[in-house]
Amino acid sequence: MTQVSMTVNGKAVSGEVEGRTLLSGFLRDSLNLTGTHVGCDTSQCGACVVHVDGVAVKACAMLAGEAEGAEVTTIEGMAKPDGSLSTIQQAFQDHHGLQCGFCTPGMVMSAAALLQDNPNPSETEIREYLEGNICRCTGYHNIVKAIMAAAGQDVSKIAAE
Amino acid sequence: MYAFEFERPTTVDDAVKALASEDAQALGGGQTLIPTLKQRLAAPETLVSLGGIAEMKGVCIGDSGEVCIGGATSHATVAAEAGQYPALAELAAHIGDPAVRNRGTIGGSLANNDPSACYPAAALGSNATIITNKRDIAADDYFQGMFTTALEEGEIITEVRFPVPEKANYQKFVQPASRFALVGVFVAKYSDGVRVAVTGASEEGVHRWSEAEEALSADFSADAISGLSVPADGLIGDLHGTPEYRAHLVKVMTGRAVTASA
Numbered sequence: 001m002t003q004v005s006m007t008v009n010g011k012a013v014s015g016e017v018e019g020r021t022l023l024s025g026f027l028r029d030s031l032n033l034t035g036t037h038v039g040c041d042t043s044q045c046g047a048c049v050v051h052v053d054g055v056a057v058k059a060c061a062m063l064a065g066e067a068e069g070a071e072v073t074t075i076e077g078m079a080k081p082d083g084s085l086s087t088i089q090q091a092f093q094d095h096h097g098l099q100c101g102f103c104t105p106g107m108v109m110s111a112a113a114l115l116q117d118n119p120n121p122s123e124t125e126i127r128e129y130l131e132g133n134i135c136r137c138t139g140y141h142n143i144v145k146a147i148m149a150a151a152g153q154d155v156s157k158i159a160a161e
Numbered sequence: 162m163y164a165f166e167f168e169r170p171t172t173v174d175d176a177v178k179a180l181a182s183e184d185a186q187a188l189g190g191g192q193t194l195i196p197t198l199k200q201r202l203a204a205p206e207t208l209v210s211l212g213g214i215a216e217m218k219g220v221c222i223g224d225s226g227e228v229c230i231g232g233a234t235s236h237a238t239v240a241a242e243a244g245q246y247p248a249l250a251e252l253a254a255h256i257g258d259p260a261v262r263n264r265g266t267i268g269g270s271l272a273n274n275d276p277s278a279c280y281p282a283a284a285l286g287s288n289a290t291i292i293t294n295k296r297d298i299a300a301d302d303y304f305q306g307m308f309t310t311a312l313e314e315g316e317i318i319t320e321v322r323f324p325v326p327e328k329a330n331y332q333k334f335v336q337p338a339s340r341f342a343l344v345g346v347f348v349a350k351y352s353d354g355v356r357v358a359v360t361g362a363s364e365e366g367v368h369r370w371s372e373a374e375e376a377l378s379a380d381f382s383a384d385a386i387s388g389l390s391v392p393a394d395g396l397i398g399d400l401h402g403t404p405e406y407r408a409h410l411v412k413v414m415t416g417r418a419v420t421a422s423a
């Protein structure tokens with residue numbers, strides 16, 4: 001066992017981990033931040049996407065030890081300081097960007113990373129960026145619509161599906 | 162995963178030392194190795210992360226204008242910073258998905274030499290030099306068949322140097338489930354000739370298509386290869402495509418890469 005320390009959602013945290021402990025495991029099991037979902041365990045689905053030092057990574061494909069000293073943001077760190085939903089989260093709610101909700105944490109984290117790099121993405125750019133996030137309810141249309149809305153685009157003419 | 166010790170050295174020398182111990186293995190971005198460990202297809206005693214070694218990260222321009230990429234540089238960094246070699250930056254920008262590109266590294270991709278990976282095509286197509294802690298290896302000597310390279314036990318790719326061609330392009334026919342190349346072709350036109358490297362197609366892994374290189378060196382146009390055909394012998398056949406289908410794709414992708422070369 002070794003000690004790891006990092007900042008998660010603005011708070012300094014540390015814990016004992018095994019060499020093989022994944023970042024997703026550390027977040028979920030040691031910190032009880034179970035919003036980071038593990039969907040596939042094969043790096044395909046993206047439900048476990050978190051931000052490490054400002055970029056999106058799959059927490060199930062990174063060892064906790066690799067995040068030593070890093071700034072990590074999970075879905076639990078996305079709401080505004082007063083607890084109300086962030087613009088992206090609110091847009092997912094307003095535009096029915098989720099069905100069962102399992103993929104949603106990863107979708108929101110990927111969307112936030114996209115909008116950070118590219119504040120006004122086209123529909124094509126959004127779809128390309130979400131290549132590594134799978135929604136098994138196949139609710140992509142409204143997810144894309146929610147992200148366009150979060151970017152401040154007029155989505156009123158896009159049919160609800 | 163089986164249990165292992167984890168080390169995170171900060172210099173190449175320390176990494177080499179750590180890798181000298183029995184059953185130690187290098188960890189790049191982990192985008193291939195971690196899924197492999199989860200399936201218990203590998204059982205290292207110690208994983209030696211290369212992620213904390215600053216001297217192995219980043220993109221720079223060498224003395225003769227070549228693009229030099231540290232072995233632990235992520236695909237996302239290459240996409241953003243290798244603008245001097247646009248076809249290479251573009252290739253990196255289309256590996257997997259954004260989260261994979263933020264972790265996966267060029268050294269890991271070249272060390273793994275997956276028969277459907279993208280970087281091997283760029284390295285072979287550019288005759289890049291693969292620099293390790295021990296020696297410099299020309300790409301022509303480096304790739305030795307599917308998942309096989311010239312690397313020895315414990316040898317680390319510290320840097321990769323790409324001579325910048327006059328024109329180049331990579332065309333990837335995406336296998337939509339894995340996002341790897343079903344077939345990918347990298348074409349690069351240098352002043353002394355054209356190189357064509359094919360990934361995803363052969364049982365032997367990445368390889369050059371010498372007939373097309375000859376034809377394109379004489380006349381750099383998609384028409385120049387219209388009379389050529391690729392034999393299906395030795396090509397990969399699986400549920401995603403037959404050897405004949407891949408043979409056809411090699412020619413189509415080569416033509417597209419020539420037309421799109423810039």
Ligand SMILES: Cc1cc2nc3c(=O)[nH]c(=O)nc-3n(C[C@H](O)[C@H](O)[C@H](O)COP(=O)(O)OP(=O)(O)OC[C@H]3O[C@@H](n4cnc5c(N)ncnc54)[C@H](O)[C@@H]3O)c2cc1C
Pocket residue numbers: 042043044186187188189190191192193194195211232233255256257258261264265266267268269270272273275277278279280316317318319339340341342
């Ligand atoms: C969903 C998904 C989609 C992908 N799509 C593509 C794609 O379209 N095209 C593509 O080319 N790849 C693709 N990949 C693979 C990806 O590019 C990997 O990042 C890459 O193949 C391995 O690099 P890594 O740094 O993650 O290496 P790791 O997984 O850490 O290591 C792989 C191997 O290389 C060794 N190694 C690592 N670094 C070095 C080094 N510097 N020197 C010597 N040995 C080293 C390790 O010991 C291990 O044997 C995809 C992966 C995933 C999960």
